[in-house]
Amino acid sequence: MTKLSEIYVTGLKNAHAMEHEALAIMEPQVASIKNYPEVAQRLQQHLEETKGQILRLESLLERAGAQKSALKDIAMGAGGTIAALGHKLAPDEIVKNSFANFAFEHYEIAAYKSLIALARAQNDSDAVATLTTTLDEEIAMSEWLDYNIEPLTLQFATLREQGLHSKN
Template identity: 30%
Template sequence: MSVQSLPELLIHDLGDILFAERTILKALPKMIREVSGAEMRARLEQHYEETQQQVGNLELAFAALGERAQAQRCPGILGIIQEHDEFKSEEEPSKPIMEAFDLGAGLRVEHYEIAAYRSAIAIARNLGIPEVIDLLQRNLDQELAMASFIESNAAMALETARANAEAAAAKSASRGGAKKGGARKGGAKKGAVKRGAAKKGGASKRGGAKKATAKRGSTKRARR
């Protein structure tokens, strides 16, 4: 698609945002499953419904321009999603640390969308298309509200994540210590068994020596 005018740029940007919203719609259920806090989970579930509405608003914006809603591949949002997936698979974070990472990932998504909507609204305003401006502004307001929620709850969520991560680490260390203690006891038992075997071996050797001496004594008496 050749983009040579502002109307064409607006259509391109709407396609970019549409792709992003549809991608986020697929990714949100996975993020919701990774969150343990009831309030954050409920807010993400609400935002899932908002994202469905946003897709509908974008399709209406296309219709207002007399265009068919067509998504344009958005490398920006794909990069954020890929970063999330690679961190999870390559770094193998604990659940509390994954939740802390998700806060940052969520903010990156929201601010990417905020920038995209503000840019598209500026173009629509320049072209004097109030219907498109209104539809995009609704979506922008929801993204701003979601970003604000994440930021206002980040401190508490990070504190909870830190406490949970430290508790998990302490529990893991405790289990490791118990295993080492068991290994020491096992080693002590093996040592005792070896010492017992050594004693038996020594006693057997001494007994054999006594028998040999007795035999030599008997031989001498027989000769006499």
């Protein structure tokens, strides 16, 4: 295996673990959202996309003759769980989750752009296409979050002013 291939495979393993972290962050959010059905619906959609992204990454790892890193998957999943728990205590949990999700989407976008560059450097057009599909999903989620941060914040404030449960 060339150094380039080693870097690429490491990136695939890292992305696989990153997506497990995303699941660990989103699953509790979806389960607890009550007053923001459009947020719950979009997170659920992205949760399903993320499961598909994991399968695509596993396929790319298999094509490269590598396996996912169970240790990285567990560690990143645990990190995501801890991150999700950190916002549970906040009175503005839904808003803080929105910030964190927006930041995490940009982390994922950067990771997929890097993987695409490595796949291109190896002239692997199939991998480029597969990774671009995932990148497009991450960009779409980031754009949705960006568009909805202000309305979500105002909805939170309105519910709070009305004395209604606004946390999630």
